[in-house]
Amino acid sequence: MTxxxxxxxxxIAASRELSNDDVCFVGIGAPSxxxxxxxxxxxxxxxxxxxxxxxxxxxxxxxLSIGDGELCDTALFTVSVPEMFRYWxxxxxxxxxxxxxxxxxxxxxxxxxxxxxxxxxKVRLPGGGGAPEIASNCGRIFITMALSKRGFVEKLxxxxxxxxxxxxxxxxxxxxxTKGPTRVITDLCILEPDPxxxxxxxxxxxxxVTRAQIVxxxxxxxxFADTVIETPVPTETELSVLRDINARTKKAHQGTDKGKExx
Amino acid sequence: xxxxxxxxxxxxxxxKDGDTVAMExxxxxxxxxxxxxxxxxxxxxxxxxxxxxxxxxxxxIGVGAARGMKFSWGGNPGVGSLHRFRDAVENQWPRxxxxxxxxxxxxxxxxxxxxxxxxxxxxxxxxxxxLPKVNPNIRQVTCPFTGEVLAAVPAIRPDVTIIHAxxxxxxxxxxxxxxVGVQKEAVLAARRSIVTVEEIVDELDPPSPNSVVLPTWAVxxxxxxxxxxxxxxxxxxxxxSNAFYIAWDEIARDRETFTAWIKENVLDAKPEDFAxxxxxxxxxx
Numbered sequence: 001m002t003x004x005x006x007x008x009x010x011x012i013a014a015s016r017e018l019s020n021d022d023v024c025f026v027g028i029g030a031p032s033x034x035x036x037x038x039x040x041x042x043x044x045x046x047x048x049x050x051x052x053x054x055x056x057x058x059x060x061x062x063x064l065s066i067g068d069g070e071l072c073d074t075a076l077f078t079v080s081v082p083e084m085f086r087y088w089x090x091x092x093x094x095x096x097x098x099x100x101x102x103x104x105x106x107x108x109x110x111x112x113x114x115x116x117x118x119x120x121x122k123v124r125l126p127g128g129g130g131a132p133e134i135a136s137n138c139g140r141i142f143i144t145m146a147l148s149k150r151g152f153v154e155k156l157x158x159x160x161x162x163x164x165x166x167x168x169x170x171x172x173x174x175x176x177x178t179k180g181p182t183r184v185i186t187d188l189c190i191l192e193p194d195p196x197x198x199x200x201x202x203x204x205x206x207x208x209v210t211r212a213q214i215v216x217x218x219x220x221x222x223x224f225a226d227t228v229i230e231t232p233v234p235t236e237t238e239l240s241v242l243r244d245i246n247a248r249t250k251k252a253h254q255g256t257d258k259g260k261e262x263x
Numbered sequence: 264x265x266x267x268x269x270x271x272x273x274x275x276x277x278x279k280d281g282d283t284v285a286m287e288x289x290x291x292x293x294x295x296x297x298x299x300x301x302x303x304x305x306x307x308x309x310x311x312x313x314x315x316x317x318x319x320x321x322x323x324i325g326v327g328a329a330r331g332m333k334f335s336w337g338g339n340p341g342v343g344s345l346h347r348f349r350d351a352v353e354n355q356w357p358r359x360x361x362x363x364x365x366x367x368x369x370x371x372x373x374x375x376x377x378x379x380x381x382x383x384x385x386x387x388x389x390x391x392x393x394l395p396k397v398n399p400n401i402r403q404v405t406c407p408f409t410g411e412v413l414a415a416v417p418a419i420r421p422d423v424t425i426i427h428a429x430x431x432x433x434x435x436x437x438x439x440x441x442x443v444g445v446q447k448e449a450v451l452a453a454r455r456s457i458v459t460v461e462e463i464v465d466e467l468d469p470p471s472p473n474s475v476v477l478p479t480w481a482v483x484x485x486x487x488x489x490x491x492x493x494x495x496x497x498x499x500x501x502x503x504s505n506a507f508y509i510a511w512d513e514i515a516r517d518r519e520t521f522t523a524w525i526k527e528n529v530l531d532a533k534p535e536d537f538a539x540x541x542x543x544x545x546x547x548x
Contacts, residue, residue, distance in 0.1 A: 028341055051367060052289050052442045064505040065340030067290020067442050069498055080475075081289055081314070081445045082375045085368040090387055109391075113364075118397045124352040126338030126345075129315070132392040133368040162391025174390050175411075253505040 004234050006187035007146070008242060009206045011037060012234045014098075014144045014185040020045040024096045025089065025134050028066050030144045031098035033242070034185075036062060040241045049094060051130045053079045062249040085130070089137050097138030099131055099161065100145050103153050106199050106220050107170075108143060108163030108181035110135070111156045118158060128160040135161035140179040147186035153219040164198035188214050190231060199223060206231045265435030265482040270459065270534045273484040274300045277455045278309075281330075282422040285312040285453065286319060288495060289444030290340060290503070294427040295319055296491035296537045297459050299529045301425075302326050310361075312421055314370045314445060315340070318494070318511050321347040322529070324360060325521050331361035333419070335370045342508050346515040356518070364398055369416045374445050376418035377452025388414040424453035427492040428477075429499060430462040435479035438467045441498025443475050450477055459488040461500050461541060488534050489541035501542045 004012075007030075014034035018024060020043045026035045036059065039046050047056050052067035056076030063071055072078050079088070088094060101110035102125050112131060116122030135141055141163070145151055163181045164170060171180050184191040190204040202214060202224045215222055234242075268276075278284060278301055286294050298319040301309075311320055311332040317339055323329050325347030337348050351360040365373070372384035385404055395401040395414070404415045426446045428439045437458050439446060450456045458477070463485075469476065479485075494507035514524045 052291070052444070054442065063341070064508065065290045065503070067340070067444070068505075069291070069441065069496055069502055072291075072441050072498060078442060080443050080447065081367070082371040082448055085371045086375075086386075090368065113393070118393075121353060124344075124349045127334065127336045127364055128366050128392070128394065129336030130367040132366040132390075132394065133386070133388050135392075136390045137387070159391065159393040165391050170391070176390060253509070 001233055002236060002239055004239055006206070008239065009231070009234060010144060010146065010185055010187040011242060012238045013190060013206070013231055014142065015041065015238070017142055017183055017185065018046055018096065019043050022096045023047040023049065023094050024098060025049050025051070025094045025130070025138055026098055027100055028063065030100055032062055033245070034144060035098060036245060037238065037242050040245065041238055049088065051081070051084060053081055053084045055079065055088070060248065061252040062245060064253050085133065089133060092137065094137070095139040097134040097141045099134060099141055099143050101143070101160065103151055103156055104143065104145060104184070105153060105156045107165060107167045108184060108193060108200055109156055109159045109165065110143070110161045110163065111158050113158045113160045115157055131161040135163065135180070136176055136178060138178060141181040143181050143184045145184070145186060147188045147214065147217045149217060149219045152217070164193055167198040168196070170198070188217065192225070201225045202228060204229050204231045207233045265458070265479045265485045267431070267433070267435055267463065267485045267487070270297060270300045270486045270488055271304075273457045273486050274304055277423045277457055277483060278304070278306050279422070280307040281309070283310040283312060285419070285421040285424045285449045287313055287424065287426055287444060287446045287449040288492070289315060289442055291442040291444065291496060291498060292427045292439065292446065292492050293317070293319055293495035294425045294459055294491065295493060295495065296488045296534050297425045297427070297457060297486070298323060299532065300534060302328060302525070302529050312419055314367055316348065317345065318508065321345040321511075321515055322525065324348050324351050325357070325515070326525055327357040329360060330358075331363065333363040333365065335365045335367045339508055339511060341505070342512050346512070347521060350518070363400060364394060365401070365416060366394065369401070369414065370419070371445055373416050373419040374448035374452050377420045378448045381418055383415050383417050385413045385415050419452055421449065421453040423455040423457065424449040425457045426450060427459045427497065429460065429497055430464050430467065431458065431460045431485045432464055432467050435482060435485045436467060437477040437482055437485065438469055439475040439477070440470070447475055447477060451481060455483040457484045457486065458482055459486045459491040461489050461491070461497050463487045488537055490537035490539065491534070493537055493540035499544055501540060
């Protein structure tokens with residue numbers, strides 16, 4: 001078995017959640033890496049959509065931002081941002097949304113807005129962007145985040161996008177017809193909402209990780225499913241595809257421009 | 264009819280202290296040269312509007328030109344925080360910043376409502392989210408046909424919208440291609456508009472009948488500023504300088520390095536300095 005890092009395991013585990021049939025709304029960072037690894041391995045016909053308007057894009061390097069030219073150059077077509085959110089997302093044409101966040105709670109609600117009070121934040125984060133509507137309008141949501149006490153918190157200071165709210169049938173009560181978060185893929189394990197309570201529960205543990213490590217890194221008393229499997233380790237192909245695209249990406253984003261050269 | 268003028272004239276005539284100003288560009292075609300001219304002319308108390316305020320708005324906020332900002336995602340895309348924006352919100356430096364925060368879907372719909380001369384936009388949005396609790400401009404309407412309750416936000420009607428585009432013809436018709444973002448809606452929603460362009464040509468020669476064209480009679484001023492979107496990019500001309508976006512993190516982190524950068528690269532610079540970033544790829548030439 002080739003050595004791999006927890007982040008590599010997380011990205012590859014997330015990529016395996018996707019199939020050729022997915023029409024996927026992709027966020028930048030770990031989600032973008034996972035979606036493109038899926039496209040370059042087992043799901044070559046997956047449709048990747050970035051909120052800048054690019055539909056069916058096939059970037060050769062991972063974009064630094066959601067609007068890199070690479071995304072438009074390789075897209076089947078590109079639409080305006082209002083069209084993207086109105087026709088394609090709100091129109092219900094997207095099967096899977098892939099989100100990350102600064103913080104998550106046990107019901108998979110996400111915060112990317114503020115830490116501390118909204119009016120006097122301790123940390124002002126970038127904000128929700130597309131997430132509030134991605135979370136409610138995509139058929140289902142996958143979330144990928146490293147497991148840490150700072151990120152997996154007992155109570156969110158701010159709900160940027162709703163996962164399962166207060167748990168149970170909260171989504172249905174608000175009139176939502178989509179599934180919401182169905183998998184949370186971390187660097188140590190994979191979680192799924194309990195079918196009844198919707199509380200996130202560990203269903204798969206990555207190779208070499210202990211239950212104690214998972215408990216230690218989660219900000220709430222994390223639960224384990226009755227049956228917990230070991231996540232299959234990355235294959236040679238998955239690892240080499242991931243490392244190749246990361247190397248290409250790093251090379252592409254390093255330039256000779258220095259700050260002072262900019263006008 | 265659009266007037267083809269210098270950047271200094273376009274900004275002096277169209278950006279007034281206290282104005283609501285949208286400088287749009289969804290990663291692509293961000294009007295950096297025009298934003299720098301706004302800083303040089305010392306505009307005050309602007310209310311900035313943009314879906315994805317990034318480095319350019321970090322600069323305007325950092326020099327104290329903004330009293331407020333309406334936005335949906337304020338960060339350095341792919342890199343991290345906007346430090347000047349954070350300093351303003353967390354520490355009120357160099358002045359407090361009033362914020363009105365929305366989601367992308369709401370902002371996109373609000374621009375479209377502005378362009379369509381409607382008072383508000385509605386969307387199936389914000390369900391279960393906390394933003395409506397802190398933003399009184401997110402309200403609800405009930406569908407008169409089905410009774411469904413939907414989110415409502417006011418239309419965006421900027422005093423002036425500023426964008427960058429690939430080219431204009433000598434009459435002032437403007438062509439955009441690639442990722443076109445929300446620029447068409449932002450121009451049509453505004454009372455006045457400034458478009459900086461890479462080239463002014465005899466014929467627009469749209470490469471596809473589906474290119475976005477803003478006709479001269481819908482635009483106030485057109486300005487020839489090659490390279491004017493740097494460090495963002497102009498599709499078909501030059502690529503995004505991802506390296507600069509990464510470098511900005513360090514420049515903006517510290518108030519003194521930021522201020523020194525602004526002096527050297529904005530206050531003591533001119534629009535022509537952007538020209539060295541301009542280039543046309545073989546595909547377009």
